[in-house]
Amino acid sequence: MAQFDETFDWVVVGSGAGSMSSAMVMRKAGKTALVLEKTQFVGGTTAKSGGVMWIPNNRFIRADEPDESAEKAITYLDAVCDDGSDAPGTSHEKRLAYVNEAPKMLEFIIGQGVQLERAATYWPDYYDELPGGCKTSRCVTAKFFDLNELGAWSKKIRPGFAPFPAKLDDGMKVTNFMHKSWSIKGKFARIAARVVLGKLTGKSWTTAGAALQGRMLKAALAAGVEVRTETPVKEFILEDGKVIGVVLEVGGQTKRIGANLGVLVNAGGFAQNQAMRDKYMPGTKAAWSNTPEGDTGDLFPEIEKVGGVLAQMDQMVGYQTSYAPGFDTDYVKPGGQGITGKPGAILVDQNGQRYLNEGGSYELYCQRMLERNRTVGAVPSWAVFDQRYAENYKVLNLWVGKAEKPQKLVETGYLKVAQTLEELAGLIGADPAKLKDTVERWNGFVDKGVDEDFGRGNREYDKWLGDPFHGPNPALARIDRAPYYAIDIIPGDVSTYGGALIDAKGRVVKADGAPIPGLYACGVSTASIMGGVYPGAGASVGPSMTFGYIAAKHAAGVENQDF
Numbered sequence: 001m002a003q004f005d006e007t008f009d010w011v012v013v014g015s016g017a018g019s020m021s022s023a024m025v026m027r028k029a030g031k032t033a034l035v036l037e038k039t040q041f042v043g044g045t046t047a048k049s050g051g052v053m054w055i056p057n058n059r060f061i062r063a064d065e066p067d068e069s070a071e072k073a074i075t076y077l078d079a080v081c082d083d084g085s086d087a088p089g090t091s092h093e094k095r096l097a098y099v100n101e102a103p104k105m106l107e108f109i110i111g112q113g114v115q116l117e118r119a120a121t122y123w124p125d126y127y128d129e130l131p132g133g134c135k136t137s138r139c140v141t142a143k144f145f146d147l148n149e150l151g152a153w154s155k156k157i158r159p160g161f162a163p164f165p166a167k168l169d170d171g172m173k174v175t176n177f178m179h180k181s182w183s184i185k186g187k188f189a190r191i192a193a194r195v196v197l198g199k200l201t202g203k204s205w206t207t208a209g210a211a212l213q214g215r216m217l218k219a220a221l222a223a224g225v226e227v228r229t230e231t232p233v234k235e236f237i238l239e240d241g242k243v244i245g246v247v248l249e250v251g252g253q254t255k256r257i258g259a260n261l262g263v264l265v266n267a268g269g270f271a272q273n274q275a276m277r278d279k280y281m282p283g284t285k286a287a288w289s290n291t292p293e294g295d296t297g298d299l300f301p302e303i304e305k306v307g308g309v310l311a312q313m314d315q316m317v318g319y320q321t322s323y324a325p326g327f328d329t330d331y332v333k334p335g336g337q338g339i340t341g342k343p344g345a346i347l348v349d350q351n352g353q354r355y356l357n358e359g360g361s362y363e364l365y366c367q368r369m370l371e372r373n374r375t376v377g378a379v380p381s382w383a384v385f386d387q388r389y390a391e392n393y394k395v396l397n398l399w400v401g402k403a404e405k406p407q408k409l410v411e412t413g414y415l416k417v418a419q420t421l422e423e424l425a426g427l428i429g430a431d432p433a434k435l436k437d438t439v440e441r442w443n444g445f446v447d448k449g450v451d452e453d454f455g456r457g458n459r460e461y462d463k464w465l466g467d468p469f470h471g472p473n474p475a476l477a478r479i480d481r482a483p484y485y486a487i488d489i490i491p492g493d494v495s496t497y498g499g500a501l502i503d504a505k506g507r508v509v510k511a512d513g514a515p516i517p518g519l520y521a522c523g524v525s526t527a528s529i530m531g532g533v534y535p536g537a538g539a540s541v542g543p544s545m546t547f548g549y550i551a552a553k554h555a556a557g558v559e560n561q562d563f
């Protein structure tokens, strides 16, 4: 018989998105639950994220749009996810489990006191043109949150990137388009007033992922979940083929914790582990990732040791970024999506040739960059835009085309500026004739209103990424006013997307599909249940929360009860 230092019913490794949803299920079922987090902060990449959850058929969209349904959602996921042999993480059964359980999970956490709202009325699915695709929004986020509500735990939430009292969607509008609209200026004024009031009243506001994880932690603690930081789990304890506990390290000592009903691995991915990246996704760098330091994939070898299978390990949730000054030190690296997604900017490879739709999912964008790089230099690629663009949109939060042109960016060689496209090609090492030809071809498409090469601007999401104040197509504008500019774009990421294969109950399975008793996993510790596709904003946090919830219901034997 195994000996333990302590025993709980449910032990969660890592404080990711599914950790607390699962632990709260256990508490509601009258069981004990422990969350073990290896870093000093609770919340994982989830706390650093936008905190957006892609939850089809949720209560908020249903209230606004009665035609939203589980049928539409599964039609969409079946159309978008490829069931090919390179994506064994996904299957119709798992997608259906997601579509059916995600709205229930949402109701459950709202019932636990977690305040949520529709992220926006307009944040389309990333493949909205496919059957069942949504052209409005299936995205849900937490309401902004005062960290002081966590009392002694207030400093324990991993810092987010948006420490302000505003909806993320409003924050994005203010950042990008305040100069274009009085209504957005009004939003800014209201946010600024809340900031001032918050300072006067001692609030510690946060929004996005930190608000989500802050609210989840508050609810979990209130439900009696035990949460411990700086407790890295090292291995699983196996008895007669069943996972019955974990070994962890605390203060230089090892401790054995028993888990009566099961262990849930919610320990994130391996984006910060360069050796694993070299093995599974060569040519990518940990330094390009926005994930926090704990995302080192420690548990993957342990999962294999107990018979689990890793899959889709070459997949990441790519997020295009740029080697801008500050790249190495910035908490969140400069986002390239907002740059080439705006009308009047295109992406070219090192020859000066366009090769993708600059709109669309960031995950697909980075996949395309890496694919292209196998035949033509495309890492880095170049965002190319003109003076009109530079006067209309900020680049790296700077007006590079306005009077206060940041000479430093030019002097350091980062921002390339030239009076002609041929000269710009010289600065980026591209073929001058090719770059000129590419831009002329692009301008022809803009004049016709159709990108005949890559269909940019056809789908609603491309338009969402563009400029709502620009027409006729918000994603298309000519590049024809000197000077011309270029900055590099590289395929960064916000997570890896491969890991343990699970079944529709969240159980880790062996090569023959049989579940390993006592071992569950969720989030990016698993081979994504979306396969190698990112269907919409929140397609990582939503599934992590939901499969944590599904796993705990299964382990507690309350699958058929109303939770």
Ligand SMILES: Cc1cc2nc3c(=O)[nH]c(=O)nc-3n(C[C@H](O)[C@H](O)[C@H](O)COP(=O)(O)OP(=O)(O)OC[C@H]3O[C@@H](n4cnc5c(N)ncnc54)[C@H](O)[C@@H]3O)c2cc1C
Residues within 6 Å of the ligand: 013, 014, 015, 016, 017, 018, 019, 036, 037, 038, 039, 041, 042, 043, 044, 045, 046, 047, 048, 049, 050, 051, 052, 053, 054, 161, 231, 232, 233, 234, 266, 267, 268, 269, 290, 291, 293, 294, 295, 296, 297, 298, 299, 317, 332, 493, 494, 495, 522, 523, 524, 525, 537, 538, 539, 540, 541, 542, 544, 545
């Ligand atoms: C800037 C940014 C914005 C993003 N925006 C969104 C968004 O809006 N919506 C979305 O869906 N996705 C978004 N993503 C991606 C998303 O945040 C991640 O894919 C997701 O949060 C992963 O969640 P998880 O539950 O799998 O684990 P995580 O949230 O990463 O948590 C895993 C935790 O496990 C801990 N851990 C690791 N090993 C051990 C161990 N051995 N013992 C104990 N603990 C361990 C880690 O320290 C970590 O705290 C964004 C990411 C970033 C960086």
